[in-house]
Amino acid sequence: MKRPAVSRKVVLIALGVVLVGTFGFIMARTGPLAATRVTVVQVEEGSVTPALFGIGTVEARRAWLIGPTTAGRVKSVQVDVGGAVAAGEVLAEMDPVDLDERAAALEAGMARAHHAIAAAEAQRQDALARHEVAALNARRYQDLGRDRFVATSAVELKVQEQTSARAALAAADSNLAAARQDLLRLQADREGLRQQRRQARLLAPAAGVVSARDAEPGSTVVAGQAVLRLVDPASLWVRVRFDQGRSAGLKPGLPAQIVLRSRPGQPLPGRVARVELLADAVTEERIAQVAFDAIPEDLSVGELAEVTLQLPTGDRGPVLPNAALRRQGDATGVWVAAHDGLRFVPVRTAAASLDGLVRVADGLRPGDRVVVHAERELAAGSRIRVVDSLAERGK
Amino acid sequence: MISLAGRDILHSWSKFVLTGLGLGLLIGVTLSMAGIYRGMVDDAQALLDNSGADLWVVQQDTLGPYAEPSSLHDDAYRAILGMPGVARAASVTYLTMQVRQGETDVRAMVVGFEPGQPGEPGRLVAGRHITRGHYEAVADVKTGFGVGDRIRIRRHDYTVVGLTRRMVSSGGDPMIFIPLRDAQEAQFLRDNDAIINERARTAANPALNRPGVPGLLEAIQASQTSSRNVNAVLVRVAAGAQPEQVAARIRRWKRLQAYTRMQMEDILVAKLIATSAKQIAMFLVILAVVSAAIVAFIIYTMTLGKIRELAVLKLIGTRNRTIAGMILQQAQGLGVIGFVVGKTAATLWAPVFPKYVLLLPGDALRGFVIVMVICAVASTLAIRAALRVDPATAIGG
Numbered sequence: 001m002k003r004p005a006v007s008r009k010v011v012l013i014a015l016g017v018v019l020v021g022t023f024g025f026i027m028a029r030t031g032p033l034a035a036t037r038v039t040v041v042q043v044e045e046g047s048v049t050p051a052l053f054g055i056g057t058v059e060a061r062r063a064w065l066i067g068p069t070t071a072g073r074v075k076s077v078q079v080d081v082g083g084a085v086a087a088g089e090v091l092a093e094m095d096p097v098d099l100d101e102r103a104a105a106l107e108a109g110m111a112r113a114h115h116a117i118a119a120a121e122a123q124r125q126d127a128l129a130r131h132e133v134a135a136l137n138a139r140r141y142q143d144l145g146r147d148r149f150v151a152t153s154a155v156e157l158k159v160q161e162q163t164s165a166r167a168a169l170a171a172a173d174s175n176l177a178a179a180r181q182d183l184l185r186l187q188a189d190r191e192g193l194r195q196q197r198r199q200a201r202l203l204a205p206a207a208g209v210v211s212a213r214d215a216e217p218g219s220t221v222v223a224g225q226a227v228l229r230l231v232d233p234a235s236l237w238v239r240v241r242f243d244q245g246r247s248a249g250l251k252p253g254l255p256a257q258i259v260l261r262s263r264p265g266q267p268l269p270g271r272v273a274r275v276e277l278l279a280d281a282v283t284e285e286r287i288a289q290v291a292f293d294a295i296p297e298d299l300s301v302g303e304l305a306e307v308t309l310q311l312p313t314g315d316r317g318p319v320l321p322n323a324a325l326r327r328q329g330d331a332t333g334v335w336v337a338a339h340d341g342l343r344f345v346p347v348r349t350a351a352a353s354l355d356g357l358v359r360v361a362d363g364l365r366p367g368d369r370v371v372v373h374a375e376r377e378l379a380a381g382s383r384i385r386v387v388d389s390l391a392e393r394g395k
Numbered sequence: 396m397i398s399l400a401g402r403d404i405l406h407s408w409s410k411f412v413l414t415g416l417g418l419g420l421l422i423g424v425t426l427s428m429a430g431i432y433r434g435m436v437d438d439a440q441a442l443l444d445n446s447g448a449d450l451w452v453v454q455q456d457t458l459g460p461y462a463e464p465s466s467l468h469d470d471a472y473r474a475i476l477g478m479p480g481v482a483r484a485a486s487v488t489y490l491t492m493q494v495r496q497g498e499t500d501v502r503a504m505v506v507g508f509e510p511g512q513p514g515e516p517g518r519l520v521a522g523r524h525i526t527r528g529h530y531e532a533v534a535d536v537k538t539g540f541g542v543g544d545r546i547r548i549r550r551h552d553y554t555v556v557g558l559t560r561r562m563v564s565s566g567g568d569p570m571i572f573i574p575l576r577d578a579q580e581a582q583f584l585r586d587n588d589a590i591i592n593e594r595a596r597t598a599a600n601p602a603l604n605r606p607g608v609p610g611l612l613e614a615i616q617a618s619q620t621s622s623r624n625v626n627a628v629l630v631r632v633a634a635g636a637q638p639e640q641v642a643a644r645i646r647r648w649k650r651l652q653a654y655t656r657m658q659m660e661d662i663l664v665a666k667l668i669a670t671s672a673k674q675i676a677m678f679l680v681i682l683a684v685v686s687a688a689i690v691a692f693i694i695y696t697m698t699l700g701k702i703r704e705l706a707v708l709k710l711i712g713t714r715n716r717t718i719a720g721m722i723l724q725q726a727q728g729l730g731v732i733g734f735v736v737g738k739t740a741a742t743l744w745a746p747v748f749p750k751y752v753l754l755l756p757g758d759a760l761r762g763f764v765i766v767m768v769i770c771a772v773a774s775t776l777a778i779r780a781a782l783r784v785d786p787a788t789a790i791g792g
Contacts, residue, residue, distance in 0.1 A: 012408050023735050026742045053527040225609040243528040243576075245509075282470070282623065283576075306530070322526065323519040323557060327447070330482065330634065356523030356556070373520045375560060390520040390560075 035383040037390055039373045040337050045366040046319040048353040052250060052309040056240030056290070058260075058301050060231035063211070066202050067226045068094045074215050074227055075200075081213050085204040085230070092227050094200040099193060106190045113183040120179045124172035131165035138162035208232045211301065236295055237273060240307045241285040249311045250275055256290045261304040269293045272309065314351045318364045322356045324372045325349070334364065335371040335378050342371070342382055403701070403721060404728065414693055415729050419736025421689060425682045426741040426762055430752035432675040437753045439565045439663035443656060446487070448513045448629035449638045451654045452645055459652075460489050460627035461565050461659075462667045469579065469625045471651065478644055480636030485512030486625035488578040491568055494538070495547040501538045503571045504564035505548060507578020513629035516572050522557030528574050533557040535569035548573065549581045565663050567750040575625070583624060593619060683765070690733075690766075691773030694726045698777035705781050706789035719778045723771065730770035734763050 028034060075095040079085055138158040145155035212229035215221050238258055242250060256270040273291040280287060290307050324334045325347075333346035347363035364370070371378065373390045404411050442461065451460065452467070452475055459465025472484045488507035493500040508514040510525055516533050522542040525531045532553040534540045544555045553573060562570040573581070585593070594616050598604050604612045630653070632641050642653035654662065664672075698705070708718060738759055745752040 008405055008408060012405070012412075015412060019732070019735055019739070023739050026739055053529065055529050220606070222607055222609065246528060322524045323522065325524075326518065352526065354526045356526055374518050375520060377518065 035385040036378060037375045037387045038337075038371045038378070038384045039388065039390060040369045040386050041321060041324065041372050043318045043320050043364050043366050043368045043370060045316060046357075046359075047313050047316045048319060048351050048357045048359045049313045050249065050311040050351050051354045052242055052247060052254075052311065053354060054240040054242035054247075054285075054288075054307050054309075056238045056305055056307055058236055058299060058303045058305060059239045059289075060211075060233075060301055061235035061237055061289070062206070062208075062232040064205055064208070064230040065226040066091055066204070066228040066230060067221060067224055068202065069199055069223055071220070071222045072097065072200070073220050074217050076217050077213060077215070077227065079210050079213075079228065081210050083210045085208060085210060087204055087206050089204045090201050091204055091210075091230075092202040094202070096197055096200045099197050099200070103190060103193050103197070106186055106193060110183060110186045110190065113179060113186055117176065117179040117183060120172065120176035124169070124176050127165065127169040127172040131162070131169045134158070134162040134165035202227060204230065206230075206232065231301060233299075234295065236299055236301065237289050237291040238270070238305045238307060240288050240290050240305075241280070241283070242288065244279060244284045244286055247286045250286060250288055250309070252288075254309045254311065257308045257310075258290060258292065259306045259308075260296070260299070261306075262300075267308075268296060270307070308354065314359065317350060317359045317361065318366050318368075319357050319359050320364070320370055321372050322352060322358045324370045325358065326378075335374075336364070337369045337371055337384065337386070342378060342380055342384065344380065403704075404725065410697075411725075411729070412732070414697070415732030416736055418686075418690060418693065418729060418733035420740055421686050422733050422737030422762070422766060423740035423744070424737075425679065425686055426737055426754065426759065427745065427748075427752060428675065428679045428682055429758050429762070430741065430745060430754045431748070431750070432672060432679060433753040433755055433758065434748075434751040435567070435668050435672055435675065436664055438563050438567045438751055439668060440660070441561050441563055442565050443659055443663065445517060445562050445570075446514050446629055447517060447631070449632045449656060450630035450642050450645070451659055452484075452628040452630055452649075453626070453652050453654070455650055455652050457652060458662050458666065460487070462662050465626050465652075466624045467626070467628060467651065469575075469623045471625075471649070472628045474649055475628055475630060475645060475651075478641065478648070480632050480641040480644070481630055482633040482636075483513055483631040484628050485509040485514055486575060486628055487514040488575065488582050488626045489564070490578065490582045491564060491566070492548070492581075494571055496540060496544060501540075502568050503534070503538055504566075504568045505578060505581060506570050506572045507575040507582070507625070508572055509575050513631050516557070516559045516562055516570075518559070519557045520560045522555070524557055525572070525574060526556075529577055530554065531556050531574070533559060533572040535559050535562045535571070537563070537569035538571065546571070548577075549584065550587075551577065551581075553577075561751070563751065565667050579623070579625065582626075687769040687773065690726075690729070690769055691776055694722070694729065694770070694773050694777045695780065697725070698722055698781050702784055703789060705784045706786050709784060709786040710789045715782055718781055722778050722781055723774045726770040726774035726777070727767060730766045734766050738762075 073095040075093045077092040079089075079091050085091060138161065141150060141155045141158040144150045145152060208230040209232075210228055211231045212226070214229065215225070215227045221227060250272070252272050252275055254272045256272060257267040258270045259267050270290045270292045272288050274289040276287040276289075278287075279285065290309075320334065325332055326334065326344075328344055328346075331346040332349070333344050336343045336345050345363050347360040349358045350361040352358045371384070374384075375390060376382075378384070452471070453459035453465035454467055457463045457465045467486070469486050472486050475481055475484045486507075486509065488505075490505045490507075492503070492505055494503045494505065506514065508516075516524070519533065520536060522533070525533060530551055530553050532546060532548075532555050534544075534546070534555050534557075536558050540546060540555045540558075542555055542558060545552050546555060547553070548571070559570070559572075562572075564570060584590075597616055597619065598612060603615050628651075630641070630645075632638050638655045642655050645651060645653040705718060738754075741752075741754060745754055
């Protein structure tokens, strides 16, 4: 079958038109001739609520390391991790080694001291008696000597005897005092030993929960080393680290939302309890403690938490999305899509919120249309085509 | 004057159009191959453009951060900021890894950046910039992620808050931007099993776990898990400063390596993608030669197919020039159709390629000229055959 040449010509021309049309369409949609697709937004008058975001770990405000004051061996540990303890409860005991024997030795020493006191007392009585006799003799000989009944030398002898007896009495007095002092010394020694014995028992300084059991009975620990660790579960808070560059406005009392890693969907209310004066110079972070309004059940120390602090809402002004901000050289600004084309307007941001809105201090008026998303880098002469959305998923 | 070529084409138009289409697809493949090569080079350029840096400061004696591993302390930027001629400097990390989203994972280059500093994603095509210091990400659309998706990098989940376009590594992997602190952790923090093994190993070492020194073991273990390293410091030089001079000062006084844009381009294009680019270029040359040969054979066989008609033309006294012109015009027409089809096809299928295909208008223009020249050269073979036709064959058969 042979078709007329005219119809063939028409088909050919139609084919040619389709081909050239497709080619032209593609050239206009892609490549350097095409307009850049952008999305725009109108600048609105409004205010942004700045917020700070940081991460931290749950820590205990009050925690204790319980250990001996001298090196020694652990004799027994009465409590285990997780156990609640009351203030003053015995948690563990150190091996007293020879403390009890030394106490027995001291007791014996004290008994001996008592006897020594008694002996000294008796010696003093004896010396007193000797002295009284010597005094009587001396007086008598002095009377006789004055009437010249005895020789002077005999009188002098009796006087010397009286002096010696007085000295012996003084010595006996001193002996007695020394024996009493000895007893006092031994009593003090015994008191010290009792203190040491008491130190061997490790007591809870306050009510809390045992968080770690670092040494078992039989192990040797040095002075200051922990046998047990105690935390006060009522004092748990979050030690949060904020990037220094985004920590302006951080102060105690700010309301906080705490999201624990174990329950991502449940923000817990809290409040900044303390802002530490010392910032971390190495990590360039500031540190603040955020307390829970109500401490949740089953909270674990060391758990990671994300904390968002709400700052007071700032002044009103032109508000736009942060994706609109561009950097041209050293200036930050936005592309304003005016009727006569694109214009780069430098702006200064005054406040930013966590949901991506910024308030600019100057450069823009509410109602200005600014480019938010752009397919390509824009320039002052760029042709643009405004679309609703640029991102086709999965492309 | 009647167009002999046009008449002949009209006579067997379906054959002509189909041949043109086939040739067009072949040209499309050739143009795509050129586009793939251009795309590779452009990936490298895009990486440098998007980092927004004038200088790359990396570990001494390395070609980092893209071509070789490089590790710097993360406070190195402070010392660099103090150098004359430096306007801005910021640490960055780069780590190519599989990023998980639900059941699937995507190969991506995870970039750790400081907001507002060189290295940040410049413009977005959806969503917003990162506002939190942790656990937010901006991803390239090539990853397939959407705004609001939760993705997993190592042990943390990140929320995608914004999308970029053409933010790729030199290998063409899409980029995912996350805050620097998170990226440092992702890069240098080991998995939990390794950490626990390491702790046990340290605790078993009697030199490090001394009974008489409580706290020593804990201190050593804490120091093992923290890392304060980055891969590079990106530097913007101040207006009026010469990047080369600033780089020279950094190299001299900071005992670090500093590359300018030119040097970095050289490293990426000449060293990193050199072999694969040569591979593509080799293939491109072979394709071009094959295309030329096929065009020549098609025109030759088309001419042989109408030997009888040519003989008749000769018999009625048509001049050789007219016959040669007809064949040349047909060849050129075939070339034009082929080019238009090829360019259209290449443009249509370019976005489907997994890696970037860049079709430059200059390449298309060059391709057009080459196609026309090849067609012209190829038609000489057919013209020679046509001119040698004996007019007697028209009668004798």
